[in-house]
Amino acid sequence: MNTEDFDFDLPEELIAQTPLKNRAASRLLVLDRDKDSLRHKRFSDITGYLQEGDCLVLNDTRVLPARLYGIKQDTGAKVEVLLLHQREEDTWEVLVKPAKKVKPGTVIQFGGGKIHATCTEMLDHGGRILRLEYDGILYEILDELGEMPLPPYIKEQLPEKERYQTVYAKEEGSAAAPTAGLHFTNELLDKIKSMGVTIVFITLHVGLGTFRPVSVESVDDHTMHAEFYHMSKEAANTLANVRANNGRIIAVGTTSTRTLETIARDNHGDFRETSGWTDIFIYPPYRFQAIDGLITNFHLPKSTLIMMVSAFAGKDRIMNAYREAVEQRYRFFSFGDAMLIL
Template identity: 60%
Template sequence: MKRQDFYFELPEELIAQDPLEDRSSSRLLVLDKHTGEVTHHVFREITEYLNPGDCLVINDTKVIPARLIGNKEGTGAKVEVLLLKRKENDVWETLVKPGRKMKPGARLSFGDGLLTGEVLEVVEEGNRLIRFSYQGIFEEILDQLGQMPLPPYITHQLEDKNRYQTVYAKHSGSAAAPTAGLHFTPELLEKIKEKGVEIAHVTLHVGLGTFRPVKADDILEHHMHSEFYRIEASEAEKINHAKDSGHRVICVGTTSCRTVESAAGDDGRLKECSGWTEIFIYPGYEFKILDGLITNFHLPESTLIMLVSALAGREHVLAAYEEAVKEKYRFFSFGDACLII
């Protein structure tokens, strides 16, 4: 299967740069995964497509302000550090720019020395392990000094950090938001519950591999970055109950999808678990748990458009995307939504 099979033309002006004032007023394209039929709505009308007994799976990860701007001690050169994975208490795997000059032993300073770091070693793909030193609580310092790690196609920082968090964000650890969840408001979630839809929480800390382009011509040669996930027993039971009673499991976002599909047993059931996943879902994959998906519009040739193509078929997805471009839907993290059922 070739990377180019998932290419489509996307005018740059359709890449959303800012979130809407009202989260639930985004547009919603509904795609029938069986027929390819497309209809157009407003996101808050999602309730019309959810039935009593269905289970909506949301990812309650919280984005940390993981982008730090500082200086290299000795030279004063500007340096940007992106926190990717916590290895142990104060040691993080990071992405550093510029990377070439950041050799083991290099020392960095942030916020006039409020936070300092020492490069310990170079790890795969040029990432760096850095040990941080500080007085007080790391999370509080990070909140003071860090910026939201917005995707590379967003060209300015947010005025309100919370607009890059879902309203149900709870467990800190993501380097990127599970953006399909950005469309929900507390009021909309309440309406969904009132309709008799069960809401299950899972956690997957989104890594920057989400934005990593597929470079291999043969997509099977692409390697996914690992991401940490957790499912509590009570939430696994909600999902199992929906499946057992013949109702649908609809995941909010590709991250929730990757979580439940990674954790599913051979019998198609979930239990309490946690671990690391490198799951890569592309056409030909047989879903064990997921029946439907709420997601944003993804980059051409990305692993995410491959995932949605596994659910609805490549031809249906590319035709729906062509329609979305024609109708001037907003694309990517702050863009509009798509429901595939």
């Protein structure tokens, strides 16, 4: 299957630059696979498509304000650093700009010396390993100095950092938000739980590789970056119980989907308490083992994410739904509208 098969025309003005004031006020395109139908709703209407015994699976990762601006200690040259993931306690894999200025031994200062970072290694993909030195709690310092690592297609500034977090974000470690979850409010989640729908939290720390377009001609030649995931014993037992009682498991976002499918694949279709790194790449004609429904945003052309939703709903259905979304002026990408696939 070719990458070009997942391309579509998207007017630039449909790329959402700012989040809506009310999270649940975004639009919702409902794709029913059995009826082969599309319906236009509001996200708050999602309760009409859930039923007692269902289970929503949410990714509780929290985005780090991981973009830092510093200077080289020896020359004063400006350097931009993006923390990707923690290797050890104070050792991080990062991206730097301009990369040619940062070599092993380079020391970068942030916040007038609140953080000193020493480059210890150059990586094959252009990244670097930095060893951080600081006084206090790193996450508190990042909250003070760091910026949210918004995707490059968002040009507007984000005045409130929390608006790029889900309301249930808890586990620090992501370089990007699990954006399907941005539509939920605490009030909406309470209403869903009162209907007899179970809420389960799992964790996948989102890396930037998830969102990058596929640059190879054949989909088979693309390599995914690995991301860390965790499922607790309580979550695994709850999901097993939902499945045993014929309830539907509905993943909130592609990150939750990748986690669930990785665990099911590695455990013969079962859910188990586990942690690890996943580089699972889901594209047609993948056979899903874990989920019965999916809540997701609208994704970039030729990305691994549109390939995943095409595997779940069928490529022709998805491309038709995307054409409909463009015609109806839906908002796309991270701060955009949502799709429910059942």
